[in-house]
Amino acid sequence: MANKPDDPAIFETKKQYTHPPGILVSDHYIQPYGYSCYRAQGTKDWLIIYTLSGKGRIHNGASGYLSCTAGTLTVVSPGTAQDYFTEQGHVWDKMWAHFIPRLPWMDWIPSSNTDGPIFQLHIDKESSRRAIESAFSRVISYRLYEDSMLRDELTLNALEEVILLVASQHQSKKELDSRVQEVLNIISRDYMDHILIEDLGKRVSLSPSRLSHLFKEQVGDSIMETLMKYRLKQAEPLLQYTLRPITEIALAVGFHSPDYFSRQFSNHFGVSPSNYRKKYREASSMESVQ
Structure with missing residues (x-):
């Protein structure tokens, strides 16, 4: 696993990867007002953020800023400018990961559902929130696993669970026939x-x-x-x-x-x-x- 979330491209297209899939870096941050991150060119990996409590803001292109509140999951695609911060008067409690997806995930990672490039979904059900929080916690905790090969596999499996849960929630909101x-x-x-x-x-x-x-x-x-x-x-x-x-x-x-x-x-x-x-x-x- 890499240490730098803003490292350059790890894959080229949906069908041709130049690096094995994996979690580049992940963590759990509890940040007060004053915390911010800005990457004008974005990164060439994916960024996923799940807000546990508090409030953050993330720029969504010409449409302005989106709010990140408790139960909100945000996905930023490669090459999208990253400009986010803790809202004034709040503490932003969030879990996040920069990652290179396994190829099948590309059918599950949803495209933008906003007026800008960012995908954002508010998880309403408490049971769904707990499931996502549990899987995301394992994404972060597995980085301490001693066996590097098993560590990477366990971490990817946990993140895949998050991706599937999000895809399921997004699909259910679309109310399939x-x-x-x-x-x-x-x-x-x-x-x-x-x-x-x-x-x-x-x-x-x-x-x-x-x-x-x-x-x-x-x-x-x-x-x-x-x-x-x-x-x-x-x-x-x-x-x-x-x-x-x-x-x-x-x-x-x-x-x-x-x-x-x-x-x-x-x-x-x-x-x-x-x-x-x-x-x-x-x-x-x-x-x-x-």
Whole structure:
């Protein structure tokens, strides 16, 4: 893990990383009025801030400043100017992390929902707040874990939990159509099976064309694109953590053609499955000896 949150780019595009994903730096700050941070060019990593109590302000481009209050989660994308401070008369109690995301996270990290470049979400449910606070606390505490390889993996897993919780909260606020949600549930449960839009339509009482249009409108990707991405996400940890042959992994996640799996994996991740596995192991070996 790096020590400098304003270090330059760690990745280039959504599909091609030049550095393994990880937490660059994270901490828990309780800062009174007078605390501020300003980075005109932003950073080339992501910044996530969760406010526990008090009040901060963060600049959101031409739209002005956003307030960061208890239960507010703020995500700043790479290259976005970072200008934030504790509000006068307040103490800002926040947890934060600069990080390089794992590739699948890019489908979960929400885009801006404000009039500027910043994403911000207020978590209303107390149970959801506790879940996010617990996961974020583990992001910070795992940095003290002695085994460096396990430390980095545990930290990433904890942050992934935060990202998923935020994505879930954001999605619920969008109030997905119950039939679209049912299709998403089917995909997550039966992704390894042969899935046809016609069959999905029958299960949710919609014509294939109406279901396809509604799903694309609400999710952003088509049903087949979503299924493809989900299958590839399931293949990623199998390549990382097992020695199973690539042909076997392809079949296990729902691809009936290993060659087709390799092409789709390469298109999505920017490298072939075998090279992805090789690069991941090389990066893990380098981190374990540091």
